[in-house]
Amino acid sequence: NAGVTQTPKFQVLKTGQSMTLQCAQDMNHNSMYWYRQDPGMGLRLIYYSASEGTTDKGEVPNGYNVSRLNKREFSLRLESAAPSQTSVYFCASSSRTGTVLNTGELFFGEGSRLTVL
Amino acid sequence: QKEVEQNSGPLSVPEGAIASLNCTYSDRGSQSFFWYRQYSGKSPELIMSIYSNGDKEDGRFTAQLNKASQYVSLLIRDSQPSDSATYLCAARGVSGGSYIPTFGRGTSLIVHP
Numbered sequence: 087n088a089g090v091t092q093t094p095k096f097q098v099l100k101t102g103q104s105m106t107l108q109c110a111q112d113m114n115h116n117s118m119y120w121y122r123q124d125p126g127m128g129l130r131l132i133y134y135s136a137s138e139g140t141t142d143k144g145e146v147p148n149g150y151n152v153s154r155l156n157k158r159e160f161s162l163r164l165e166s167a168a169p170s171q172t173s174v175y176f177c178a179s180s181s182r183t184g185t186v187l188n189t190g191e192l193f194f195g196e197g198s199r200l201t202v203l
Numbered sequence: 204q205k206e207v208e209q210n211s212g213p214l215s216v217p218e219g220a221i222a223s224l225n226c227t228y229s230d231r232g233s234q235s236f237f238w239y240r241q242y243s244g245k246s247p248e249l250i251m252s253i254y255s256n257g258d259k260e261d262g263r264f265t266a267q268l269n270k271a272s273q274y275v276s277l278l279i280r281d282s283q284p285s286d287s288a289t290y291l292c293a294a295r296g297v298s299g300g301s302y303i304p305t306f307g308r309g310t311s312l313i314v315h316p
Binding site for chain 2 (some may be wrong): 119126127128129131134144176191192194195196197
């Protein structure tokens with residue numbers, strides 16, 4: 087029962103370096119999300135993918151790009167890391183249906199702690 | 204801008220007491236509501252969801268929803284030190300074809316022996 091798997095769990099970068107956070111889910115979910123969590127700021131949505139083949143910006147997309155590689159995988163790329171991107175990043179997935187209300191629960195990965203020096 | 208507001212706390216309660224966590228939301232289109240628990244250094248995990256006005260009970264947890272007042276609460280009965288965590292409230296609508304929950308900033312709960 088892997089659920090949502092994120093790699094790496096920890097990463098230290100220097101300003102200007104690039105890196106990709108990987109996320110994979112094995113629950114056959116349609117929707118996937120990337121959040122960042124900073125102290126006192128709660129969870130802020132960076133990008134999401136409502137279904138395979140689509141991606142959309144969330145609340146704080148600047149400085150990030152995403153790729154929905156297939157139904158299982160959704161990656162987050164930092165092209166030129168900045169100290170302001172020091173954060174904990176969570177990938178999440180959920181089922182997505184039409185008008186059924188009792189869906190939408192997010193399943194989270196364990197998080198990736200990123201430090202940019 | 205959809206907003207979900209929570210008191211950041213910390214809310215401190217003695218072991219065995221009832222902890223009451225509150226949340227308000229701005230979007231009247233929100234129809235599904237969730238409470239997540241997040242231990243320090245861990246990822247959020249769902250503990251309750253509620254969709255209809257009224258109360259929903261699951262063990263020691265009771266979620267309450269009042270759509271007219273745009274208010275959601277979580278009651279934890281017989282609080283235990285293991286309940287010490289941050290509790291995140293989230294609201295989700297069904298418009299636009301995407302079901303993106305909006306999260307509050309979380310309330311820190313401390314249950315002391």
